[in-house]
Amino acid sequence: DQQVKQNSPSLSVQEGRISILNCDYTNSMFDYFLWYKKYPAEGPTFLISISSIKDKNEDGRFTVFLNKSAKHLSLHIVPSQPGDSAVYFCAARNTGNQFYFGTGTSLTVIP
């Protein structure tokens, strides 16, 4: 059973515009949510996280929004840059310190 889902396998955005990556989850016991970025032939790199007690966390061009009632989180990248082109994974942690990852969304930022 996939507890963390990323329903969009790919996304293309023009440089300078906003990229919005979405993630849904099923387990209300998750206490932290994280976004990772992955380039080919490299391991995932941590981007940003948010606690379940918050609804927004911002770090530079990256903002994560959490909607607990909808069990939905999103990552906004603005402005998007060609170097942002990568696969983005959302992940969630439960209180037992177990992590669950989505299947990833491949973002392409078009110059």
Place this chain on the structure above:
Amino acid sequence: SAVISQKPSRDICQRGTSLTIQCQVDSQVTMMFWYRQQPGQSLTLIATANQGSEATYESGFVIDKFPISRPNLTFSTLTVSNMSPEDSSIYLCSVGVSFEGEQYFGPGTRLTVT
């Protein structure tokens, strides 16, 4: 931050053989994890490598198939035993570096079983 290296970076193995993957971290860490990413799938946690005690396996993964060693706070190995083509995957180790769950990942080992 933590710098993580894995060896080998890739390998092609025959059915029925075993492969041991090494993970080295440049600093002492408490939490170390092993993941698998099958083609087109998400990262799936195999086990938490515990220093000085047996690894903690997730549902669907067993020690006989994926024995793990963690002799100290900077090193761990994962062995994929009696391999079959279904074991073809990318195997990644990671270390936990914050309470919030931030992890640093190694570059991964791409395994192909023929």
